[in-house]
Amino acid sequence: MExxxxxxxxxxxxxxxxxxxxxxxxxxxxxxxxxxxxxVTVDLSGVDFIDSAGLACLVQGMKRARQxxxxxxxxxxxxxxxxxxxxxxxxxxxxxxxxxxxxMPKAA
Amino acid sequence: xxxxxxxxxxxAELHQLGPWLREALAGHPIEPQLAGIELGVHELLTNIVExxxxxxxxxxNLVCVLDEDAASFTITDHGxxxxxxxxxxxxxxxxxxxxxxxxxxxxxxxVFDVRRxxxxxxxxxxxxxxxGASI
Numbered sequence: 671m672e673x674x675x676x677x678x679x680x681x682x683x684x685x686x687x688x689x690x691x692x693x694x695x696x697x698x699x700x701x702x703x704x705x706x707x708x709x710v711t712v713d714l715s716g717v718d719f720i721d722s723a724g725l726a727c728l729v730q731g732m733k734r735a736r737q738x739x740x741x742x743x744x745x746x747x748x749x750x751x752x753x754x755x756x757x758x759x760x761x762x763x764x765x766x767x768x769x770x771x772x773x774m775p776k777a778a
Numbered sequence: 779x780x781x782x783x784x785x786x787x788x789x790a791e792l793h794q795l796g797p798w799l800r801e802a803l804a805g806h807p808i809e810p811q812l813a814g815i816e817l818g819v820h821e822l823l824t825n826i827v828e829x830x831x832x833x834x835x836x837x838x839n840l841v842c843v844l845d846e847d848a849a850s851f852t853i854t855d856h857g858x859x860x861x862x863x864x865x866x867x868x869x870x871x872x873x874x875x876x877x878x879x880x881x882x883x884x885x886x887x888x889v890f891d892v893r894r895x896x897x898x899x900x901x902x903x904x905x906x907x908x909x910g911a912s913i
Contacts, residue, residue: 688824689789719813721820722878729873751813758817758885759868759878 672716673697678705679771683716686724694724698731698742706738713745713770717752725755732765745770783840785823787832787855792823795840802842808849808907815849815905818886821879822853822901830857830899850889853901859894 671690674681680701686694701710712728714720732742743766747753756762780802785791799816803809819840826838836856843850868877883890889904 685793687789687792687820688828689792719816721817721824722876722882723824725878726876733873754814754817755882758882761873764873 675701678708679711679713681713681716684718686714686717686720688721688723691723691727695727695730698727699734702731702735702738702740702742705740707740709741709743710735711743711745711768711771714747714752715745715770717747718749720747720752720755722755722759725759725761728765729761741766743768779844780842784837785840787827787830787834787836787838787857789824789827792820792827795820795823798840799842803844803849806844806849807846808844808905811849811905811908814886818883818903818905819851819853821882822903825860825879826853826855826857826899830855830860832857848888848904848906850905851901851903853903855899855901856897857899860892860899862890862892 671686671694672683673693675697680697682694698712701712712731728742728744735742746767756765780798783794783798785794796816799812799819803812803815808815823838826832832838832855838853838855841852862880865880866877867881868874883903886905887903888906889902891902893900
């Protein structure tokens with residue numbers, strides 16, 4: 671897993687699973703804490719695998735953001751297989767999905 | 779049939795699953811469903827390691843059998859006894875942080891069973907060939 675932090679955005683690439691979930695969780699919580707009350711984006715366009723442990727990090731961040739009056743939005747993985755976990759858990763209906771922020775190049 | 783996979787019970791070892799599955803499913807009609815099968819088996823292995831906590835001297839063993847309709851897996855571990863039916867499933871209308879692993883497995887398989895023999899759990903998973911869109 672690769673992480674790239676920019677203002678209001680966390681870009682994630684590679685494989686996101688239980689092994690790297692603690693690192694992702696810390697990054698997401700920091701992103702939300704640094705942008706309290708506003709919408710932040712986690713760009714997953716470069717993710718090729720994500721499991722329920724990775725999903726949990728995003729859900730935790732979304733809940734914390736919404737509790738603080740903000741939101742955590744996602745850019746969906748370009749790899750359709752990686753999006754499957756959102757469909758199977760119904761989180762495709764819970765998160766707001768947005769295009770990758772135009773000011774940044776997409777995750778590799 | 780591909781040789782069984784024997785994994786030390788550690789999250790760090792689960793990266794071996796993908797290459798083993800690619801070899802096991804190569805050339806079979808179910809091969810396009812590789813990603814869904816990897817997700818389902820990965821979720822079970824993660825549950826075994828995190829919740830069953832098998833002794834590090836043991837291994838988690840995977841056997842794959844292919845037939846014309848499905849890919850079936852028999853997975854054994856020496857972790858604690860588990861009864862999936864006793865694990866509460868998430869309410870889709872009330873998003874929660876954890877607890878989605880079994881829900882994912884159940885949606886990808888048409889057989890998902892476990893039995894306890896002595897100190898060993900034996901899991902059976904069957905992934906049917908999708909008739910429509912790939913799983």
